[in-house]
Amino acid sequence: MASEAVVVTVDGPHGQREVRISSPGRVLWPEPGITKLDLATYIIAVGEAFVAANGDRPLSLQRFPEGIDGEQFFSKNPPKGAPEYVRSVMVVYPSARSHPQLIIDEPAGAVWAVQMNTVVFHPWPSRAENSDNPDQLRIDLDPQPGTDFGDAIPAAIELRAVLEEVGLTAFVKTSGNRGLHVFAPIEPVREFLDVRHAVIAAARELERRMPDAVTTAWWKEERGEKVFVDFNQANRDRTMAGAYSPRALAHAPVSCPIEWDELENADPRAFTILTVPERLRTVGDPWANMHTNPGSIETLLGWWERDLAAGLGELPFPPDYPKMPGEPPRVQPSRARKTN
Numbered sequence: 001m002a003s004e005a006v007v008v009t010v011d012g013p014h015g016q017r018e019v020r021i022s023s024p025g026r027v028l029w030p031e032p033g034i035t036k037l038d039l040a041t042y043i044i045a046v047g048e049a050f051v052a053a054n055g056d057r058p059l060s061l062q063r064f065p066e067g068i069d070g071e072q073f074f075s076k077n078p079p080k081g082a083p084e085y086v087r088s089v090m091v092v093y094p095s096a097r098s099h100p101q102l103i104i105d106e107p108a109g110a111v112w113a114v115q116m117n118t119v120v121f122h123p124w125p126s127r128a129e130n131s132d133n134p135d136q137l138r139i140d141l142d143p144q145p146g147t148d149f150g151d152a153i154p155a156a157i158e159l160r161a162v163l164e165e166v167g168l169t170a171f172v173k174t175s176g177n178r179g180l181h182v183f184a185p186i187e188p189v190r191e192f193l194d195v196r197h198a199v200i201a202a203a204r205e206l207e208r209r210m211p212d213a214v215t216t217a218w219w220k221e222e223r224g225e226k227v228f229v230d231f232n233q234a235n236r237d238r239t240m241a242g243a244y245s246p247r248a249l250a251h252a253p254v255s256c257p258i259e260w261d262e263l264e265n266a267d268p269r270a271f272t273i274l275t276v277p278e279r280l281r282t283v284g285d286p287w288a289n290m291h292t293n294p295g296s297i298e299t300l301l302g303w304w305e306r307d308l309a310a311g312l313g314e315l316p317f318p319p320d321y322p323k324m325p326g327e328p329p330r331v332q333p334s335r336a337r338k339t340n
Contacts, residue, residue: 005021006020006037007019008021008044008111010044010047010108012047019108019112024037029068030069034252039273040111043110044107047106050107050242051106057123058076059103060074061102063075068248068249075102075116077101079116087105087128088103089101089129091237095322103128104121120247121242126188132192133191135185135188136185137195137198139182140229140233141159142229143179144220144225144227144228147227152179153180153266156182159182159202166202166300169295171183171286173255173287174253174258175241175268176241186294188294190297196232196235197304199231200315201300201303201304201307215229218232219316219333221332222333231315235321243287244257316328
């Protein structure tokens with residue numbers, strides 16, 4: 001049951017800020033009974049690591065006014081009445097339209113987002129002042145029906161090896177659901193399409209090495225019981241749940257960074273709003289030094305050009321994208337065969 005508002009105190013780089021939380025007793029996750037105030041308390045507890053991972057980036061908020069079982073919507077620009085410590089930056093979307101996008105710079109900003117009923121935080125792979133050039137190469141390993149988290153583990157380990165061969169240092173986190181997210185810090189000197197092509201090159205190499213376990217097939221009917229390497233998460237304005245972001249699933253999981261030596265025995269259901277704060281206190285943040293030594297995607301782009309010369313062209317873009325140069329027909333293969 002919702003109750004009267006409370007005020008929470010949030011530490012940050014500019015001292016303490018007080019953030020009002022209305023309806024603190026509203027239950028967001030019915031199964032574990034986690035409330036809006038519990039979520040705010042979680043964000044305060046993980047605030048430093050959360051901002052290190054998601055701050056200074058264009059951010060989309062996935063908001064659930066009535067809890068995870070109710071209606072949801074995304075918001076991108078700060079609503080009217082946002083506090084002075086929450087800012088925005090103009091970004092360009094795939095349509096070529098420009099729009100202000102929310103930026104969080106300190107834990108109080110994330111707690112304010114919770115007050116706005118945010119459950120999932122979706123950061124861009126680029127920084128606020130250089131939003132056209134990603135500083136993260138991101139690859140989503142998505143187990144398809146018939147596979148599970150355990151199948152994503154060997155794919156992630158081999159992907160790490162692929163990235164290491166081209167001079168990139170890989171970091172891994174649970175998606176908060178069934179998959180894994182592999183990130184590599186990169187120099188922010190190439191725009192989104194180049195980074196997408198680098199991701200496709202890495203994905204194709206992984207597929208060559210694990211043809212029975214991994215697929216780059218965009219159309220679900222062609223994937224089979226494999227782990228899909230979702231290259232389209234590398235596109236402009238395509239995001240995934242950020243590190244330490246909760247997910248809108250029944251047991252209140254968190255997309256949690258882990259060390260590579262933890263991966264083989266990891267249980268993604270163990271990382272929740274209730275457990276991750278203590279994990280951070282005792283284990284620390286595996287992503288704390290992610291951006292110390294960013295790498296280059298030039299070798300991967302060389303692989304992309306090699307594959308183009310071998311007849312492997314562009315892959316499909318998401319359905320909301322304009323038609324892109326070199327893109328194959330945007331129709332699922334079975335439907336195309338019927339038409340022909």
